[in-house]
Amino acid sequence: MASVTLRDIRKTYPGGFDAIKGIGFDIPDGQFCVLVGPSGCGKSTLLRMVAGLETVTSGEVDIGGRVVNHVEPADRDIAMVFQNYALYPHMTVYNNMAYGLRNRGMPKDEIDSRVREAAKTLELATMLDRKPRQLSGGQRQRVAMGRAIVRQPKVFLFDEPLSNLDAKLRVAMRVEIRKLQRRLKTTSIYVTHDQLEAMTLADILVVMNGGVVEQIGSPLDIYGKPRTTFVASFIGAPPMNLIRLRDDALSAIAAGTGAGILGVRPEDLVLADAAPEGGIALDLTVETIERVGAETYLYGSRTGREATVSSTPGELPEGEMIVRIPGLEAPTIGTQIRAVAPRDKLHLFSADGRTRIES
């Protein structure tokens, strides 16, 4: 059991590329921290620095009160689960789990009891004699987890562990990982690019972009009050609609705040004839309809064609808006609709998208 503290971590690769540009935060003991961001944002690099697989250019990695910058991975008291599982293909499931313990010179019966207990927890008890290739993807993932559990480390590190699984299994394993972590109360750092995984797993969510932290907080805080337009469009699916404010009716909302960008989540827009007091109304032409079962997404372009801010993940073309409505009833394509949102559901950002403006 230990907390993890990162102090002004930087990573510069020999070619001069700055992968991590100064990151520092605390993960208290027993918390589940998720690093989320688009590919190339440095989240995996950061995790690998905690693991000791990458050197730290400057700053300190502190695990349980000990600075481990120059400590070998094996001596950091961590365990890691890799994206491609990294199981030893020539060893049985049992040996895959026992290998790390044997290397530490643990007594045989202690190893045996740990491995069998982990296997029981992960429902692998009947597969201990198999080799990894005889297992399904989900089972291999469990073995990789088992290899981490038997170590009883201070910190679990997960590097996109579910991205090689199919969608259904991914959800199931996500729930299992969370349950397991709650039970073991082991401090965990989990890297993913899937915002849904991030939202559901995290105690502490760290949104990263371009080698810096965009925002740290609880998932719901980040969802409710994104600090930048990047976070706003990255967290939440479908992403938040972002509208650059110009000289028109909408600008009145932000009058006097200095805001340049207005954001509103698709689920906060409702179809109605008139805007609520102090709220906004958007006139849209329906262009595409996506029915996903319980709800329907309407993609429309604004009459007058205001352009949205193109955020880095850039899910939306300029000028397109998404409205999320419950049920399957939807206006036909090509019709005009009016979507409205109350004042308290609106998010305001500075014109460069880097600052949130509270009003």
Add this chain to the structure above:
Amino acid sequence: MVEHRRWNDIVAYLVLTLGVLLVVFPVYVALIASTHDAATVVNGNMPMLPGGHALENYYRAIFVGGSRASREPVGHMLINSFIMAMGIALGKIFISILSAYAVVYFRFPFRKTAFWIIFITLMLPVEVRIYPTYKVIADLKMLDTYGGLILPLIASATGTLLFRQFFMTIPDELLEASRIDGAGPYRFFKDTLLPLSVTTMAALFVIQFIYGWNQYLWPLLITTQDSMQTIVTGIKKMLTTTDELAEWQLAMATAILAMLPPVAVVIFMQRLFVRGLVETEK
């Protein structure tokens, strides 16, 4: 092509059969010749059916030698050849896997240079460097020794390249997982790399064993005593006679004997190949 045309099949089989006959016929002749007595073989009309002197010929070839006193029995040559081929194959596997491990997994100054120096030896087979190599072996007093037969043929890059290519296909995560599991360089090599390399080692073993077995020029050059001769050079010596008829039936028996170990190695190792192919993953 999933189509099955009967005529295509017939033509294909015909061509293949012809090819096989072409290759097998001389071997068959050798086999037949090794079962007749000297007079039958020499008179010019080779019979196409086995004769009755097989046991006698093979016994003489292996244990007694030719009718003249200077002719060594083949049994000893077989052992020499076997030691040489094994030494070359095993030695090569040993140094190749170690050097490939160093080149792929360790960061040291002049790593690239080291690799290229190893690579360059590909352009220098024994035949090219034969004089300097002979000089070195002679100065080391290794003429007429197994060491002298084996060492110069171990030094070349084929094995290193083979292992390097294989190591580069092993995912980095496996090394990282090993590091987290507390396995140092030696343990990673022994516990992970070696078991994964078994099929590559088997392939290299087959190639190198046959390469070593078939060496002719080098053993001919550095062995002067009959007791150090290999079987390949031995066959040749059997046929160079000055004032009497070559004992063809013994030469043929020797040739057949010389063929057997490489064939055995291929057959035995083939099982390993197939098993390896089935078991290999990632």
